[in-house]
Structures are given as structure tokens and as C-alpha cells.
Amino acid sequence: MQQRDTVDEIVEQWTRTRPDLNTEAIGLIGRLRRLNVRVDGALREYFGSCGLDSSEFDVLATLRRSGEPYELNARALLKAAMVTSGAITNRVDRLSAKGLVERNPSPDDRRAVLVRLTPAGKDLIDAALAGHVRNEERILAGLDADERAQLDTLLRKLLIAHGDTEPLLG
CATH class of the missing domain: 1.10.287 (Helix Hairpins)
Structure with missing residues (x-):
């Protein structure tokens, strides 16, 4: 049973x-x-x-996975996080106060700001990511490889059915 x-x-x-x-x-x-x-x-x-909350980890991870120079404009961060612009501003403010990101003026648009990982931010997200992946593996330990693949396929299908298909970056 x-x-x-x-x-x-x-x-x-x-x-x-x-x-x-x-x-x-x-x-x-x-x-x-x-x-x-x-x-x-x-x-x-x-x-x-790791000294972070989920939203801060999300911003650092988004910047890190964007590739060098680990920098995005606020619009790209907003799209990846699916939150309000005020929420992104608060997250960036907290990370900036911790010395993990910095704001720089965009060379293409004087009104825009680019958010970039600092060396300390890159070191922290790189160190945290390995443990994060281990934690996620632990969370999924109740499923074997075939079950994980099946669940992944079904969840993707539901996300697509609900319109979650826009590229995050670019």
C-alpha cells in the first residue's frame, strides 16, 4: 500500500x-x-x-550565470526575478551595502544603471552555489533519476501552458 x-x-x-x-x-x-x-x-x-536571504541569492545567482562581466541592467534583473522594480532596488541596495554588488552608469543610456558583482560577490555566490546544489539534491533525494526526469517534463509542460516561455536575458 x-x-x-x-x-x-x-x-x-x-x-x-x-x-x-x-x-x-x-x-x-x-x-x-x-x-x-x-x-x-x-x-x-x-x-x-551563507549570510543571504533567498532574494539576495537570486540576484547574485542571476548576475553570476549571466557570464562575464557579471553585470545586468535593472530591467534584466526585474525580468529574471518576477518582482516589482522597488523590490529589485531594495535587493540591490542590501547587496551593495554588503559590498557584493556595485552600481555603474550604463555607457549606452545615461538614465540606466548596470548592476555588477564585486569580486566579493562573485566569491560568495561561487562558494554558496556548490552547497545550494547539494541542498537541492538532498531535497530531491526521494526520487530516482527516471522520476526526476518525468517530474521535470511534467512541470515544464505546466509552466509552458501558463506562459512561462520568455527568455530571461537578452
């Missing part, structure tokens, strides 16, 4: 109280949401051990 999770009980309660509804979606979305809370907690704990 397959082991039960908390969502099984929730679905059973809805099935009992509203037998007229198909509860399949409640189960799937409920599991995604509950898993998201647990994954966010595990990521937040790891990032905290």
Missing part, C-alpha cells in the same frame, strides 16, 4: 463533504503548495547560513 501524506486526508475530507466535486486538482495543487513551503524553508535555511 502506498504511504499517505497530509493531502490525502484533505482530499478525503472534501470528497466526504462535497462528493459532487472532482478533487483531483485539489490534491495536485495542494501537494505542489505544501512542497513549495517545505522547499522554500530548506532553501531559506541554507541561504541564511
